[in-house]
Amino acid sequence: MSARGGSLRLRLLGATLATLVLALVGAHWWLAGLFRDHVQQQFDTALSQQLDQLTARLEFDARGQPVIGPRGMSDPRFEKPYSGLYWQVEPLPLVAGDRRAALRSRSLWDAELQLPDDALADGAIHRHELAGPRAEPLRAAERSVQAQQPVGSRWRLIVAGDLHEASAAIGRFNGVLAASLVGLGVLLALAALAQVAVGLAPLKAMQRGLQRVRDGREQRLAGRYPAEVQPLIDDFNGVLDRNAEVVERARAQTGNLAHALKTPLAILGQAAREAPPSDFSSLVGEQVGQAERQLQWHLARARAATTQHVPGQRTALGPVLGGLLRAMDKLHADRHLHLEADGVPPDLAFAGEEQDLQEMLGNLLDNACRCARAAVVVRAVRDGPWLQIAVDDDGPGIAPERRAAVLQRGVRVDESQPGSGLGLAIVVDLARVYGGDLTLGGAPAGGLSARLSLPAAG
Incomplete structure (x- = not known):
């Protein structure tokens, strides 16, 4: 997990989708099982009805041999060879090596049903699954009956049906069920996405409010939020x-x-x-x-x-810079300097106190005016989260090997002029308090360029 502790949105979606998948898989397993049991129950019921009909049609002749009454079986599939529906009558007990059926349906043609040996109580129905005449899967129902002549003779009655249609119906149902559950899962997943989006919307609003506070556009988080967030x-x-x-x-x-x-x-x-x-x-x-x-x-x-860490601080650069340039123009009026703010965008703002910005820019402008011959130019741009301000003069400049030294406390730019050597040191300290810095370089006009980096307000 990342240092942020992961995404709340992903956690909610992950938990919801995992639960949804488990629920849909469980629903498919349960509904498919219910339908399979229902189809099998219906199939067994149909076989029991056919077995009851076979039992009702069964008669015995004078020799005690089973015969089917003149009405026969009502389902025409018993008359069609290999139709998938069969009946058979065989004597009990079964004789090893001689299990010839006494009677069988025309649909069996020259084949016989081979059921395992089974101890059947009178009237009880047993069910088996076996291979049919063409190796197709069959499900069979059997019962035993006892004839009056000869006394004590018993017979096993068997009805069997092909499972292909039932299995195909189960397969079709499972396919439709799976497609339906997948569609339902997609809709529920979209609903979960919408629910998470709606549920976390107040947090997004709070994030935007925090951004406005951080950018200095507001002093507090405004608006009403849900009871859980308020x-x-x-x-x-x-x-x-x-x-x-x-x-x-x-x-x-x-x-x-x-x-x-x-x-x-x-x-x-x-x-x-x-x-x-x-x-x-x-x-x-x-x-x-x-x-x-x-x-x-x-x-x-x-x-x-x-x-420095007070939220909501915002100081527009333009008004502060304009006021300082006017003040410096009056302060150094005897030198007739040209003071200019070169293309400073009006929307630039400093994420800090106005008094601190005045302190820093005032020191830089005063130093530039003291050293300039004819002009001081101020340029400013925004570079990502930083405000880059350059104060350039056309004076003699400072040798590169001395630039780092003059930023230290007590070192003056021009030893011939009065001063404490604290102006640039104050600028450096204030800038670093806000996470910025001051660097010195060469100006395009040949003098010194003091480049101040400060945090920008949104």
Whole structure:
């Protein structure tokens, strides 16, 4: 069995079809047996009636020899040679080596019926199966009668019929029965397929609802489901609600922590700037700035870590990117850069928090604007479950051997410009929290191309 535990649909169909096959095979065996017994009973009844007629027609002459009355037997098949219906009268007890019949039907022609020796009580009927004159299968009924003259003489009366017609009728019935049961089995199998499809339809609806939640189109599983499934839906929605509450509480605590730390740091920084210039005031100002940047970095990581697995997250890329490009255009207005989003599809969305996407793209755009000579171009496409975003500039770029180093914390792209070296490190950490990554390469215009991979929302 696979790691998923197999298919519920296949389990239900397998169990249903196996039970169906067993039921149909059992029905065929039982009905065929009933019909075979019925045909045999009818055949034996017909033989008993013929035997009763033979007994009624049997008379004895003055010498005590059996004769058939003038009316004879009513069935014309007794007169047709090898017709498949025969009668015979022979004396009892049987004499070894001399078992000649006293009387036999014309249908036997010059043959005789050879039944095994049998102890027959008066009036009792015994039945046997034997080979006929032409080796055809026969079923025979026999009884013994006692004549008045001579006293004590006994005779065995035999009537036999060909089993071919009965066997053919049984064969035809079995064929029709098998075809009917196969047709019924096909219809029942189709009904089972329809039943499974209808019965599992709520699970398909639940799967589509989960897909919408995963793609960020909905926050909860909506709709009504059967009584057997609704408790699961309610519990799942309850888990989503509690998870959202936990995330919101974590955000609030993160914001409170940031506010609690930023205020004292801001006061210390302001005091350092207002103090008379000295080595101490410079050291305090530098360390306060470093602490603020480290605080920003760790808070971004903590915020992303608490929201990365929250279902239903969806942030449209276009509005966020447009707002950042406008902000960067104002921030770097003195450089007169050309900022462009090159053919970004309007339906692209990030499966995560808007603030995290702004943090990542804002750092990449700010770095690109600092290094660019005249233009920054942003391109984005969807590649399967991933959102691929490239921020290209036409600046001096970075040597391939240094690209891995500048992604580390504290390493700056341009050492001649102010900065903490945390921008790209924050982008890398946030991207990896969401399962993505950031890579650096060469841009078509000769500068740097920062390629960001993030999970795409449906």
